[in-house]
Amino acid sequence: DLSDIAALSRRAWSLFPSRVVGDRSIDLELPIPGRSGSRRIGKMNDADVSKQIQQMVRFIRQEAEEKANEISISAEEEFNIEKLQLVEAEMKKIRQEYERKEKQVEIRKKIEYSMQLNASRIKVLQAQDDLVNSMKEDAAKELLNVSHHHHILNVTHHDHEYKHLLKELIVQSLLRLKEPAVLLRCRKDDAHLVESALESAKEDYAAKANVHPPDIIIDHKVYLPPAPSHHHAHGPSCSGGVVLASIDGKIVCENTLDARLDVAFRKKLPEV
CATH class of the missing domain: 3.30.2320.30 (ATP synthase, E subunit, C-terminal)
Known part of the structure; x- marks a missing residue:
């Protein structure tokens, strides 16, 4: 995020007593503890400037890595939550479909049993009727x-x-x-x-x-x-x-x- 990087840059620059503009260094006045007023810091050479820039880069990179790590962890948590919700929803659909098919199978079994029972009863009644007619x-x-x-x-x-x-x-x-x-x-x-x-x-x-x-x-x-x-x-x-x-x-x-x-x-x- 550019706004986060800009904020990190401002924080990094605030840690150093001088700023470099172009190829020149600008002296900063820092307060001296226990004394009134301030003292001036001498000019910084190129090595010091490079060192401070490297420190600033490392700081920005560390902050960026931590921020990226936080974003990654948050994204992974959200992904896992959403994945769990999707899995639960699909499992619920599967259970409902299974229950529906199971009920259909039970109903079909009951219908077949009832038909077989009725057929058996009809056979028994027919046999009884034939026997009664024969006796008659x-x-x-x-x-x-x-x-x-x-x-x-x-x-x-x-x-x-x-x-x-x-x-x-x-x-x-x-x-x-x-x-x-x-x-x-x-x-x-x-x-x-x-x-x-x-x-x-x-x-x-x-x-x-x-x-x-x-x-x-x-x-x-x-x-x-x-x-x-x-x-x-x-x-x-x-x-x-x-x-x-x-x-x-x-x-x-x-x-x-x-x-x-x-x-x-x-x-x-x-x-x-």
């Missing part, structure tokens, strides 16, 4: 055998069992409806069994409900669909049972074997 098909075949025995095999024992089953289904339906008069529908093949079991069903219902026996009208115009067969595999079918309704048709109790099977298996379906 087997049960439907067994129900079909129950209602077919009385007219296919023509066995009196099975005929009596199915007739008793029809009577119990009628009584149960009457207890559900609690109507004084009802309309009954059955399969055409079961009409004679229903007619033979009707009076017994009325008496059982009247005894259980403590009411007068109801009027039961068998619908001979509209029958329930016939039992399933190979000829009507895709059409409506009924494995047996009865359907009772109020006279106005507003209340219906479907008590067929197929309906009861659906209710039983609906409770066993897997929950989603």
Whole structure:
């Protein structure tokens, strides 16, 4: 810095008793301690002038070196501080980026785990549904055998069992409806069994409900669909049972074997 060098020069010149102008020396008056007034210093030769100049140069150089050293140390400290700040800032960015990517990886893992878990649940539910449907098909075949025995095999024992089953289904339906008069529908093949079991069903219902026996009208115009067969595999079918309704048709109790099977298996379906 030129201002610092100029200040050092002025300080250096102030240390010497004379100044050199051109090739001449100028005498300076210095105060004499303990005396009043001053004394004059004699003229300086070239050797003394050169010596003083060398001393002044060394002084200026020393001061300049110290100043330069201070500037260098200060600059290095500022550099280290700024470098540390930059390093910390970059490290913070790296940590934030790492945390962001780590969160993304965790979220991706959770999504993949959830998808795999859902896929496993769907497989389990599908297996349960297939098993339930298979069991339902087997049960439907067994129900079909129950209602077919009385007219296919023509066995009196099975005929009596199915007739008793029809009577119990009628009584149960009457207890559900609690109507004084009802309309009954059955399969055409079961009409004679229903007619033979009707009076017994009325008496059982009247005894259980403590009411007068109801009027039961068998619908001979509209029958329930016939039992399933190979000829009507895709059409409506009924494995047996009865359907009772109020006279106005507003209340219906479907008590067929197929309906009861659906209710039983609906409770066993897997929950989603």
